[in-house]
Amino acid sequence: MVTAVPTADAGAEPGSAPPTKRGIELIMLAFAAIVVTTALVLVELNQPQGVTRSVLYDGAAYLALFGAAHIAVRWFAPYADPLILPCVALLNGLGLVMIHRLDLADKASAASVGDPVPAGNLPHQIAWTTFGLALFVGVLALVRDHRMLARYGYTCGLVGLAALALPGLLPSAVSEVNGAKIWLRLGGLTIQPGEFAKILIMIFVAAFLVTKRDLFTTAGRKVLGMELPRARDLAPLLAAWGISLGVLVLEKDLGTSLLFFGIVLVLIYVATERVAWLVIGLIFFLGGATVSDMIFKHVQQRVTAWINPFSDYDGAGYQMAQSLFGLGTGGVFGTGLGAGRPDLVPEAHTDFITAAIGEELGFVGLAAVLLTYLLVVMRGMRTALTVRDTFGKLLAAGLAFAIGLEVFIVVGGVTKLIPLTGLTAPFLAYGGSSLLANYILVALLLRISHAARSPAASAAPRKPVAPLAEARTEMVQRP
Amino acid sequence: MNTPLRRVALAVMGMIVLLLANATYIQVVNADTYRTDPRNRRVLLDEYSRQRGEIIAGGLPVASSVETSGQLRFLRKYLDGPMYAPVTGYYSLRYGAGGMENAMDSLLNGSDGRLFVRRLSDLVTGREPSGGSVELTINPAVQRVAYDQLTRRGYTGAVVAIKPSTGEILAMASTPSYDPNQLSSHDGAQQESAWNADTSAKRDAPLTNRAVAAIYPPGSTFKLVVTAAALEAGKATPQTPLTAAAALQLENTTTLLHNFADQPCGPGATVTLKTALVRSCNAAFAQLAATVGETDLRKQAQLLGIGQQDLAIPIQVTPSTLGAIPDVAALEQSGIGQRDVALTPLQNAMIAATIANGGVRMKPHLVRNILAPDLSVLDQTAPEQVGVAMSRFTADQIRDLMVAAENSYRNDGKINGVSIAAKTGTAEHGADPKNTPPHGWYVAFAPADNPQVAIAVLVENGGDRNLEATGGSLAAPIGRAVIGAALQGAR
Numbered sequence: 011m012v013t014a015v016p017t018a019d020a021g022a023e024p025g026s027a028p029p030t031k032r033g034i035e036l037i038m039l040a041f042a043a044i045v046v047t048t049a050l051v052l053v054e055l056n057q058p059q060g061v062t063r064s065v066l067y068d069g070a071a072y073l074a075l076f077g078a079a080h081i082a083v084r085w086f087a088p089y090a091d092p093l094i095l096p097c098v099a100l101l102n103g104l105g106l107v108m109i110h111r112l113d114l115a116d117k118a119s120a121a122s123v124g125d126p127v128p129a130g131n132l133p134h135q136i137a138w139t140t141f142g143l144a145l146f147v148g149v150l151a152l153v154r155d156h157r158m159l160a161r162y163g164y165t166c167g168l169v170g171l172a173a174l175a176l177p178g179l180l181p182s183a184v185s186e187v188n189g190a191k192i193w194l195r196l197g198g199l200t201i202q203p204g205e206f207a208k209i210l211i212m213i214f215v216a217a218f219l220v221t222k223r224d225l226f227t228t229a230g231r232k233v234l235g236m237e238l239p240r241a242r243d244l245a246p247l248l249a250a251w252g253i254s255l256g257v258l259v260l261e262k263d264l265g266t267s268l269l270f271f272g273i274v275l276v277l278i279y280v281a282t283e284r285v286a287w288l289v290i291g292l293i294f295f296l297g298g299a300t301v302s303d304m305i306f307k308h309v310q311q312r313v314t315a316w317i318n319p320f321s322d323y324d325g326a327g328y329q330m331a332q333s334l335f336g337l338g339t340g341g342v343f344g345t346g347l348g349a350g351r352p353d354l355v356p357e358a359h360t361d362f363i364t365a366a367i368g369e370e371l372g373f374v375g376l377a378a379v380l381l382t383y384l385l386v387v388m389r390g391m392r393t394a395l396t397v398r399d400t401f402g403k404l405l406a407a408g409l410a411f412a413i414g415l416e417v418f419i420v421v422g423g424v425t426k427l428i429p430l431t432g433l434t435a436p437f438l439a440y441g442g443s444s445l446l447a448n449y450i451l452v453a454l455l456l457r458i459s460h461a462a463r464s465p466a467a468s469a470a471p472r473k474p475v476a477p478l479a480e481a482r483t484e485m486v487q488r489p
Numbered sequence: 490m491n492t493p494l495r496r497v498a499l500a501v502m503g504m505i506v507l508l509l510a511n512a513t514y515i516q517v518v519n520a521d522t523y524r525t526d527p528r529n530r531r532v533l534l535d536e537y538s539r540q541r542g543e544i545i546a547g548g549l550p551v552a553s554s555v556e557t558s559g560q561l562r563f564l565r566k567y568l569d570g571p572m573y574a575p576v577t578g579y580y581s582l583r584y585g586a587g588g589m590e591n592a593m594d595s596l597l598n599g600s601d602g603r604l605f606v607r608r609l610s611d612l613v614t615g616r617e618p619s620g621g622s623v624e625l626t627i628n629p630a631v632q633r634v635a636y637d638q639l640t641r642r643g644y645t646g647a648v649v650a651i652k653p654s655t656g657e658i659l660a661m662a663s664t665p666s667y668d669p670n671q672l673s674s675h676d677g678a679q680q681e682s683a684w685n686a687d688t689s690a691k692r693d694a695p696l697t698n699r700a701v702a703a704i705y706p707p708g709s710t711f712k713l714v715v716t717a718a719a720l721e722a723g724k725a726t727p728q729t730p731l732t733a734a735a736a737l738q739l740e741n742t743t744t745l746l747h748n749f750a751d752q753p754c755g756p757g758a759t760v761t762l763k764t765a766l767v768r769s770c771n772a773a774f775a776q777l778a779a780t781v782g783e784t785d786l787r788k789q790a791q792l793l794g795i796g797q798q799d800l801a802i803p804i805q806v807t808p809s810t811l812g813a814i815p816d817v818a819a820l821e822q823s824g825i826g827q828r829d830v831a832l833t834p835l836q837n838a839m840i841a842a843t844i845a846n847g848g849v850r851m852k853p854h855l856v857r858n859i860l861a862p863d864l865s866v867l868d869q870t871a872p873e874q875v876g877v878a879m880s881r882f883t884a885d886q887i888r889d890l891m892v893a894a895e896n897s898y899r900n901d902g903k904i905n906g907v908s909i910a911a912k913t914g915t916a917e918h919g920a921d922p923k924n925t926p927p928h929g930w931y932v933a934f935a936p937a938d939n940p941q942v943a944i945a946v947l948v949e950n951g952g953d954r955n956l957e958a959t960g961g962s963l964a965a966p967i968g969r970a971v972i973g974a975a976l977q978g979a980r
Contacts, residue, residue, distance in 0.1 A: 058617075280493045323528065331528070337515050338523020339531045351531045373516040377509055384505045391498040395491055403490055407497060414501035418508060427511040 027465050031092040032084050038096035039080055043073040046103030049347055053111045056348030072103055079143050086150040087460035091393060094459070097386045098437055098452055101379065102139060102445075105438035107347070108359070108366050109135050115353035131359055131440050138442040142449035149453035156458045160401045163217025170210030173203035174253070174270070178260030189308065190432055191261040204257075204266045205447035208273070208412060209454070215274055216404035218246070219281040223400075238286050247287070250274040251294045255302070262308050265419055265433030271295060272415045277408050281400075316429035329356045333424055336369035337376075344372025359440040361432055365424045379438070380421065387414040390455050397462035406458045409451050533582060537561040542597040542620035542862065544577050544589055547629040552577045552590065557675065565590075565673035571666035572636040575647075575698040576627055576855065578804075579669035583680050588698065589623060589855065592803040596621045596859060603859065603867050621867060624858040626657035631942075634974040635662035638967040639948075646948040646964075647699035649838040650971055653940045655872040656842070656851030658802065659975055660944075661835075667695040701806045704831035705947060708916030708960065709769045710930045711826025713840060713887060716766060718781045718789035720883045725780065727886055730759035731773035739775070739818040746775050746821060749915070767894045769913070771825045778824020783814050786823070792878040793840050794850060795832065802835070802855050809836040826916060838945035841932040844887050845910070845940035848879040892937045902966040904973050908937040911968070913960030926951025929963030935972045942975035944968050 047069030054061040076099045083090050113130030120127050153159065159166070177185035177192050185191045193200050232238070254271040257263055275291035302309045311326050319327030319334065332355040339345060352358045352366030359366075368376040390410025394403045413436055420439075423430035434441050436448045515523070523529060540563055544552035551573045554563040565580045567573065578588015586594060595601040599608065599620035611618040628650075635648035639662055650660040671683030687696050697703055719725035733754040736745040754760045754770035765773035778786060790796065790811050800806040812829020814820050822828040835853060843850040852873040859868035879887075891910035898913065914930030917923070929952060934943035946968040951958035 276497055280490060280497060283490065283493050334515060335523050335526060335529040335531065337512070338520045338526075339529065341516055341520040341524070345531075351534055354530065354534075368512065368516060373512055376512050376516070380505050380508055380512075384502065387501050388498060391494060391501070394494050400490065403494070407494055411497055411501065414504060418501075418504040421508050422504075422511070425508065425511050425515055427508065 028089070028463065030084075030088045032080070032088060035083065035092035035095055036077075036080055038093065039076050039099055040073065042096050042100040042103060043069055043076070045100060046072055046107060049104060049107045050110070052346065053107060053114070053348035056346060057114060072106075075140065075143060079146055082147040082150055083456060086147075086154070087456050089460045089463040089465075090456040091389045091459040091463070094386055094389050094452060094456060097382050097389075098448075101382055101437040104367070104379070105363065105435075105440075106132065106135060106139065108352075108363055108370075108438070109440050111348055111370075112353055112359045112366065114348070115351070119353065134442070135440050135445075138445045141442075142445045145446055146449040146453045149450050150457060153454065153457055156402055156405065156454065156461060157399055159213050159405070159454075160217040160220060163214050163221075166210040167214030167218070170207040170214060171253070173210065174207035174257060174266075175260075176203055178257065185261075190263050192263045192266065202441070202443035204261075204263070205443040206450075208266075208269065209409075209447060209451055211270070212273060212277070212405060212408040212412065215277050216401055216408055219277060219404055220401045222246075223281055239284070239290075244290070247274070247278060247291060247294070251298065255298055258298075258302060258309075259306070262306075263432060264309065264312065264429070265416075265423075265431035268419055268431060269412065269416055269433065273408055273412050276411050276415075277404055280394075280407050281404055312429045312431070316426060319426070329362070330426060330430060332356065333362055333365040334426060336365050337425065340369035340372045342373050344368075344370050344375055346370060360434050361420070361430075361439065362424055363439045364421050364435050367438075368425070376421075380417070383413065383417045383436075387411070387417075389459070393455060393459040393462050397458055399461075402458045402461060406455060406462075409455045409458075412451065413448075534561070536598050537563055537582070539563070539599055540617070540619035540862075541565065541580070542599070542622040542860070544593075544597075544623050544625065545860075546573065546576075546625045546627040546632070549629060551625075552580075552669075559675055561675050564675055565669075567669045567673070569633075570668040570670045572632060572662070573627075574666045574669050575661050575663040575700055576625065576632075576804075577669060579667075579672040581672040581680055581684070582675070583677065584672060584684050587696065588804055589625075592801065592805070593623050593856070596623065599862075604861070607861060619862045621862060622860040622864065623856055624860055625855055626652075626659065626857045626870075627661070627855065628659045628975065630977070631660040631971060631974045632662060635660040635967075635971050636664070636666070638970050639664040640666075642953050644948045644952045644963075644967075645693050645699075645950065646946070646952070647703075647834040648944065648946050648967065648971055649700050649835045650942055650944045650975055651838050651842040651853055653842040653845035653934060653943045654851070656853045657857065657872075658835075658853055658855050659942060660971060661698075661700045661855070663697070663699040665693055665695045698804070699834065699947065699949075701802070701804060701833050701835045704807055704809055704833050705928050705930075705949075706828075706830055706916040706918050707826040707832045707837055708914030708928065708930055709771075709774075709826060710837055710840075710912050710914035710932045710945075710960070711830055711832070712766055712769065712774050712824075713844065713891070713912055713932070714790055714793060714795075715774055715778050715781060715786065715824050716762065716887055716890065717793070717844075717879050717883060718786045719762070719777055720886055721789060721879050722781060722785040724785070725762055725777065727761060727763040727890060729762045731762055731765050731770075732776050733757055733760045733770070734772050737772035737775050737821065739821055740779065741816070742818050744818070746771055746825070748772055763890055763893065766890045766912075767897050769894075774824050775821035779817055779821050781824075783820055786820070787811060787814075789878070792850070792876060793843055794836060794875070794878075800853075802853050804855065806835055807833055809833050826914060834945045834947045836945075837930065837932050837947075838943055841934050841945060842940075842943035843878045844884050844891070845934035845943045846884075847881040848877055848884040850875045850878045888937055891933070895933065898961050898965060901962070902969040902973075904935075904969060904976070907935050907972070907976060909933050909935040909969065909972060910937040910940075911965070913965055915959045915961075924956070926955050926958055929958050929960040931960050931964035931968040933968050933972060935976065942972055944971050944975075946971070 050065045110132045113132050117127050184195045185193050187193050192202050192204050194203055254267045258267040278287045315326040315330050319330035336355050347370050350370040352369045355362045355365050387410045394406035397403055416433055419431055420433045420435045422428040434444045541554040543550040551568045555566055557564045578590040580586045580590040597620045599618055604621050631650050639646055648662045651658055667687045674680050735751050735753040736747045738745055748771050754768055754773055795809045798808050809832040814823055823830050852875050854870050856870050858866050861867050888910045891912055895909045895911040911933035916928045919925035929948040931946040934940040946964040948963040952963040
């Protein structure tokens with residue numbers, strides 16, 4: 011009976027534990043370390059001073075950092091997916107190399123005009139990476155079972171909403187940078203609460219959907235073969251839509267608005283299995299997008315710069331045009347790491363880091379990065395497919411989809427597929443909040459994947475238990 | 490719940506595929522459009538970060554790159570900028586490149602295939618990559634005399650000097666000139682104001698290299714080509730009688746074609762071809778051209794290089810042309826180098842050089858050696874014979890005619906002990922030719938018995954002499970001075 015149940019690890023002997031595959035993870039991490047170190051060497055080779063031995067130490071430090079994360083996974087989540095962490099490490103490492111490379115360009119150009127040489131962004135990003143990995147380990151250690159998160163669903167939702175809304179409601183002085191009101195300035199530190207809100211709200215929505223699934227599946231009228239939900243059941247979706255528009259209006263942040271609505275919509279679809287929700291959501295989205303384009307100036311600017319960046323070359327279209335020049339100059343194989351001019355694109359280290367990669371590593375490099383992201387998303391989706399509890403399924407799907415959608419919005423914006431919205435590429439781009447939040451995200455994903463593959467969890471419900479009715483009565487010893 | 494999960498996974502895959510397709514469109518299909526967009530500064534910045542090779546004349550770097558502390562690392566500097574500008578051209582961040590800077594760009598910027606091995610070793614050894622250099626055939630002394638002679642009286646014109654036996658260009662001057670230093674400045678405003686001044690309608694197109702990029706009616710200098718055609722075709726000898734009349738009525742018209750100053754060519758009814766050439770009688774040569782016929786004239790012109798579309802020295806040369814010759818009247822006019830006949834000064838110098846070289850036409854060139862960044866010779870230009878334009882016998886006959894012609898000219902600046910073979914030309918042009926100052930020409934080579942240099946001098950629009958100008962008075966003294974400078978170096 012037991013062997014007839016197909017599991018993810020089909021072929022494993024019943025009774026014997028399936029392999030943890032931690033060895034694969036370590037090998038892949040070492041591979042990522044080699045790739046990242048090679049990239050660093052290439053950057054240095056293309057600089058006037060050439061390569062120094064210090065790149066070896068940098069590579070070793072990188073490997074040690076992720077080695078520590080690997081050990082934590084061995085300890086706290088031994089059955090976790092073995093590919094997600096190496097992929098993330100590769101992206102993070104490549105991001106560090108690119109940020110270092112852009113720092114060098116900034117220093118060189120400052121030196122050439124006699125300005126004081128800037129310290130660069132790399133030290134910060136290394137610190138954030140270290141801190142992010144610490145958080146990663148912390149989450150793995152603290153959250154021993156992802157199902158416990160469901161219990162804090164409403165708390166997460168409330169805190170998440172507050173974090174999302176806070177910068178929009180605070181005065182611009184504390185929250186506005188480059189036109190987007192998405193920041194919190196605390197002393198010398200600036201954080202983007204929206205990045206964390208993303209995860210908290212996913213936990214809430216997943217927990218909410220688990221308990222209130224019926225609400226969404228009650229059929230209303232049937233139109234064109236689709237069962238439409240009843241009008242009164244639209245409330246949660248309407249709320250998500252309203253919040254998204256609020257973010258757009260108050261914080262002038264297209265990216266977060268789009269990301270938030272997309273994640274909620276997909277979670278509702280996965281929970282209800284009703285295509286109707288997607289259709290209704292898309293209609294809401296199109297309506298909201300059209301109205302915003304008509305009303306809001308910052309949205310119009312983005313759309314104009316998207317349709318023809320060269321029409322306002324010296325103004326709104328400049329950044330986009332520079333990105334296209336960089337990508338075009340890179341061509342198929344790129345100019346070579348450290349040999350291009352990605353610093354000509356404004357904000358190359360944050361929003362436009364994928365343009366910098368496209369320029370120096372070419373289409374080939376950009377495609378490799380995109381496929382690495384795809385691999386992470388697919389492993390996450392696989393986790394969602396294999397994990398048994400509904401909450402875990404929804405949360406894993408949400409976390410994985412969030413990465414996929416964010417990459418689409420960022421890279422699509424940079425390559426002129428869709429209007430530019432101002433999100434950052436997960437793990438690659440400079441930015442502490444994004445890095446910390448995404449490490450928490452990955453820790454949760456690994457936690458769920460551990461549950462999905464762990465034999466202990468899978469064995470438990472299969473243990474043949476005699477029905478209660480057949481249980482024998484018990485004799486209690488008389489005193 | 491698994492069905493929607495699979496669909497979502499597929500949707501993400503679809504999104505990534507969309508991104509890849511879009512990236513392919515931008516980075517593969519449209520890459521060149523973006524790469525070469527004039528607003529894309531990447532390619533230029535890259536070039537300015539490497540040391541560009543030198544352009545060397547007579548051991549002197551006439552164009553070289555010096556390091557600066559600016560964002561553009563290397564600044565292009567020109568020695569005697571205006572004097573060498575027709576050769577070196579310019580190298581401007583905003584306005585591109587001209588002259589040798591343009592023609593030899595791949596070598597100078599280091600991307601030339603001949604530097605491939607060097608680039609590999611640069612990569613391995615960490616040596617800074619830099620471009621190769623060009624050593625010119627230009628002789629600075631001759632170039633200076635040519636430029637000074639043209640500018641001294643403020644002439645608009647050009648001088649070309651060629652070594653007949655090899656085709657090496659010893660001098661190539663064009664005036665008015667410009668200062669390429671201004672155009673290569675890293676100060677955008679200076680570049681712009683220099684460019685605006687150089688291209689302004691008020692100035693006489695200083696950026697145009699008149700030696701190779703402008704064509705002019707050759708006037709009487711073209712009689713050399715007609716003579717060569719007649720002698721080669723066996724339709725005349727130097728003794729053949731031609732009409733001595735002061736004017737010839739063009740066939741099937743009432744139009745008269747006059748001799749210079751409407752003088753008869755001789756006392757009798759006829760003169761020999763020799764006398765006609767020495768006195769440059771238009772009526773006689775119109776008659777001779779009609780005798781030669783269009784076919785033979787075109788054949789001879791083509792053998793001398795007229796009409797060649799792809800001549801590059803390596804600066805691209807504008808093709809010279811005979812124009813359309815629809816009837817005999819047109820042929821008669823073309824025979825004295827008017828109507829639609831138009832030559833570059835280089836082409837005219839090439840005709841003189843071919844006659845000087847016994848009829849063998851050599852390919853004109855400006856590059857003697859191609860040098861690696863360490864100045865070792867990468868490539869050498871071997872003199873290249875393009876073809877035989879006429880027999881040695883014909884060439885010698887024409888040489889003798891030219892010597893006689895030179896001896897009949899006024900004595901302006903003749904060099905003692907040097908026998909020059911020459912022909913002048915005074916070409917009418919414009920909508921009202923009789924009241925427009927003519928172009929003055931002088932083509933020559935010397936020494937006549939052992940030619941070391943062949944030249945062509947053109948002075949536009951009568952120079953400083955207005956309607957009275959002739960080739961002999963305007964261009965000949967310049968030509969003799971250039972020959973003098975060239976022979977001084979050769980002896």
